[in-house]
Amino acid sequence: MLAPGRAKPKPTPETKHFWDGCKQGKLLLQRCGDTGKAYFPPRPFSPYTGTRNVSVFEASGRATLHSYVIHHRPVPGFTPPYAIAVVELEEGPRMMTNIVECEQTPEALQLDMRLEIAFTPMDEEITLPLFRPAKGGR
Amino acid sequence: MLGRGEIAIVGAAETTQLGAIPGMSQIMLHADAALNAMADAGLKPSDIDGVACVGPMMPQQIAHYLGITPKWVDGTGVGGCSFMLHVRHAAAAIHAGYANTILITHGESGKSRINATPRPPEPESLNGQFEAPFGPFGPPTLFPIPVLRYMKTHGVTHEDLATVAVVQREWAGKNPRAMFRDPITVDDVLNSRMIAYPFRILQCCLVTDGGGALILTKSDRAKDFPTRPVYILGTGESVETNMVSQMADFTSSRAFRVAGPTAIEAAGIDRKDVDHLMIYDAFAHLPLYGLEDLGFCKPGEAAGFIREGNTRPGGKLPLNTNGGGLSYTHTGMYGMFALQESVRQMRGTAPAQVPGAKISVCHGVGGMFSASGTIVFSNERP
Numbered sequence: 001m002l003a004p005g006r007a008k009p010k011p012t013p014e015t016k017h018f019w020d021g022c023k024q025g026k027l028l029l030q031r032c033g034d035t036g037k038a039y040f041p042p043r044p045f046s047p048y049t050g051t052r053n054v055s056v057f058e059a060s061g062r063a064t065l066h067s068y069v070i071h072h073r074p075v076p077g078f079t080p081p082y083a084i085a086v087v088e089l090e091e092g093p094r095m096m097t098n099i100v101e102c103e104q105t106p107e108a109l110q111l112d113m114r115l116e117i118a119f120t121p122m123d124e125e126i127t128l129p130l131f132r133p134a135k136g137g138r
Numbered sequence: 139m140l141g142r143g144e145i146a147i148v149g150a151a152e153t154t155q156l157g158a159i160p161g162m163s164q165i166m167l168h169a170d171a172a173l174n175a176m177a178d179a180g181l182k183p184s185d186i187d188g189v190a191c192v193g194p195m196m197p198q199q200i201a202h203y204l205g206i207t208p209k210w211v212d213g214t215g216v217g218g219c220s221f222m223l224h225v226r227h228a229a230a231a232i233h234a235g236y237a238n239t240i241l242i243t244h245g246e247s248g249k250s251r252i253n254a255t256p257r258p259p260e261p262e263s264l265n266g267q268f269e270a271p272f273g274p275f276g277p278p279t280l281f282p283i284p285v286l287r288y289m290k291t292h293g294v295t296h297e298d299l300a301t302v303a304v305v306q307r308e309w310a311g312k313n314p315r316a317m318f319r320d321p322i323t324v325d326d327v328l329n330s331r332m333i334a335y336p337f338r339i340l341q342c343c344l345v346t347d348g349g350g351a352l353i354l355t356k357s358d359r360a361k362d363f364p365t366r367p368v369y370i371l372g373t374g375e376s377v378e379t380n381m382v383s384q385m386a387d388f389t390s391s392r393a394f395r396v397a398g399p400t401a402i403e404a405a406g407i408d409r410k411d412v413d414h415l416m417i418y419d420a421f422a423h424l425p426l427y428g429l430e431d432l433g434f435c436k437p438g439e440a441a442g443f444i445r446e447g448n449t450r451p452g453g454k455l456p457l458n459t460n461g462g463g464l465s466y467t468h469t470g471m472y473g474m475f476a477l478q479e480s481v482r483q484m485r486g487t488a489p490a491q492v493p494g495a496k497i498s499v500c501h502g503v504g505g506m507f508s509a510s511g512t513i514v515f516s517n518e519r520p
Contacts, residue, residue, distance in 0.1 A: 007259075010267070012262050069286075
């Protein structure tokens with residue numbers, strides 16, 4: 001369970017499936033029916049072509065570290081220094097997250113390092129999709 | 139089609155004071171700048187028939203406070219470059235005959251926070267769901283998110299990113315109104331307090347109180363005004379995404395790549411004709427992205443361009459000559475101050491005047507790479 005104080009997301013009709021998936025340990029992305037390309041954040045149509053012909057699928061949970069900052073000031077729910085990261089999912093889309101089970105230093109956080117999903121409950125309603133270094137290292 | 143130089147800036151001013159202004163609320167900062175700009179143009183509120191400003195202030199608040207009856211308003215709010223978009227929209231509106239004399243205002247109590255509006259993302263918004271839970275805390279934690287990817291892609295060093303701040307401080311040293319004027323070195327920057335790695339406090343913008351205002355009209359009327367007219371040659375605007383995590387390319391801004399070239403092409407100028415450049419520098423990486431995305435440098439070459447002294451006093455492309463958001467002032471929406479410096483340079487009245495400057499490009503960014511607006515100015519009508 002995460003320390004209290006973080007901003008808590010409030011799902012909408014368009015994003016509820018994503019947050020339900022996180023609670024069940026599944027990273028659910030959507031795929032455009034015209035191009036076959038995955039996209040994020042959730043919406044019931046394709047940002048590539050505008051088609052409503054889209055499907056939900058379970059992503060692998062594998063990602064690489066695309067970029068980040070290490071914040072050095074206090075924020076409710078966090079102990080500085082902590083990294084705010086953007087990861088690139090194996091399926092293509094990127095998402096903001098935190099990297100857990102890893103030192104929060106430039107030396108430990110190498111760009112393009114391999115990551116895997118680490119679902120972490122915030123409370124009974126919301127589980128956040130965090131990431132950890134993949135087993136087997138970079 | 140709007141002609142090159144058809145519209146001119148005939149009034150321009152900042153608030154009487156900049157920095158800490160504990161004696162004025164946010165709306166009075168707008169009014170102080172507006173009154174100064176009207177005095178600059180020799181106009182009264184009854185002469186103004188169009189008003190633009192950016193949220194949280196709405197045009198009806200400004201119009202009523204100043205006693206203006208507008209027949210055209212614009213409340214476009216896309217962050218700190220909203221004023222570039224207001225200039226563009228106002229020029230089109232004057233061309234279309236919707237208004238004759240348009241006032242654009244900015245005021246922000248960024249430091250004193252008197253009547254300022256905090257705007258945390260709503261928990262149901264996409265930012266609230268997919269960024270806020272991971273600990274961002276304002277622009278210093280979000281705007282620099284792409285920087286490490288840019289550095290790795292182009293081999294840019296921490297020293298390069300410190301040099302941006304050092305060079306801008308050189309310009310600020312020539313400007314009595316700049317908040318920070320003492321010279322700094324690369325070591326000073328790299329030893330300053332860490333805010334959000336890779337950026338330290340000297341690579342982050344100031345937080346100040348202040349404001350500015352502009353008055354636009356048809357260039358055919360410009361000779362009726364007391365100041366040297368500053369002509370609008372070309373304009374551009376675009377938006378990409380409100381979520382920095384969803385930028386398509388972390389090494390380049392799509393909004394920059396649309397707004398900048400659109401303005402430069404509309405102006406009918408060559409990049410080598412540009413005498414003076416403003417690139418909104420909320421953080422030290424923005425001049426690099428701006429130089430590259432506007433086509434002044436090839437991708438990856440901007441850091442070297444700055445390191446070699448091209449943007450310094452005496453360099454071939456003077457950049458951010460007021461000291462920029464890093465050293466001059468930054469209320470929260472700095473775009474108005476970049477425009478003011480372009481106008482001063484074109485009028486020949488800037489504290490660090492670029493001798494003989496005839497063309498100025500002023501490029502703004504808004505909301506963590508959300509948005510962009512670019513204006514090309516000249517003191518000669520084509």
